[in-house]
Amino acid sequence: MAAFKSSFLVVAAFCLVYQLQLSHxxxxxxxxxxxxxxxxxxxxxxxxxxxxxxxxxxxxxxxxxxxxxxxxxxxxxxxxxxxxxxxxxxxxxxxxxxxxxxxxxxxxxxxxxxxxxxxxxxxxxxxxxxxxxxxxxxxxxxxTLNVSFSFGLLLVIFVFPFIFSLA
Missing domain, CATH: 2.60.40.420 (Cupredoxins -  blue copper proteins)
Known part of the structure; x- marks a missing residue:
């Protein structure tokens, strides 16, 4: 169950960053x-x-x-x-x-x-x-009306350690 939760959170983070890039x-x-x-x-x-x-x-x-x-x-x-x-x-x-x-x-x-x-x-x-x-x-x-790719990259760098600490 913990592996599923961890995988789900990783996929969700990638989707969030991808969406932020498209809405720029x-x-x-x-x-x-x-x-x-x-x-x-x-x-x-x-x-x-x-x-x-x-x-x-x-x-x-x-x-x-x-x-x-x-x-x-x-x-x-x-x-x-x-x-x-x-x-x-x-x-x-x-x-x-x-x-x-x-x-x-x-x-x-x-x-x-x-x-x-x-x-x-x-x-x-x-x-x-x-x-x-x-x-x-x-x-x-x-x-700039929305968040740039650079912010999304920083988000992933700082969010990943948090996500893996939850697993």
């Missing part, structure tokens, strides 16, 4: 401190450069903070042409949270006249999940 999502603040605004004249690639330094995964969220502006998710061609007439998504609340609900590319532009042409647009690439059910993930300057 991140929220990114677009443009960080500067928010979603027209970039300086000499930095029209500001948002694309910002996004290219991040590692986005399915179910991560991006937060657009802005004043007297809007954000649109559009098709690739509309992104290239700064065409705001057919958005897939539109918001002008000043604090928009957008969930990246699939892998692939997302294209965002400002809906304010002339802002996209001045560089207020961004391409986000969301990585696909790997075959093991986990995801490759790295996020700098972001808010």
């Amino acid at each position: 999502c991140t929220e990114f603040d677009v443009g960080e401190r500067g928010g979603w605004a027209v970039p300086p004249t000499n930095d029209t690639d500001f948002y694309d450069n910002w996004a290219s330094k991040k590692r986005f995964k399915v179910d991560d969220t991006i937060r657009f903070k802005y004043k007297k502006d809007s954000v649109m998710e559009v098709k690739k061609g509309d992104y290239k042409e700064c065409n705001s007439s057919r958005p897939n998504f539109f918001s002008n609340t000043g604090n928009t949270i957008y969930t990246l609900n699939r892998s692939g590319f997302f294209y965002f532009i400002s809906g304010s006249t002339g802002h996209c042409e001045m560089g207020q647009r961004m391409i986000v690439w969301v990585v696909a999940q790997d075959g093991s059910g986990g995801t490759s993930h790295h996020a700098s300057n972001s808010n």
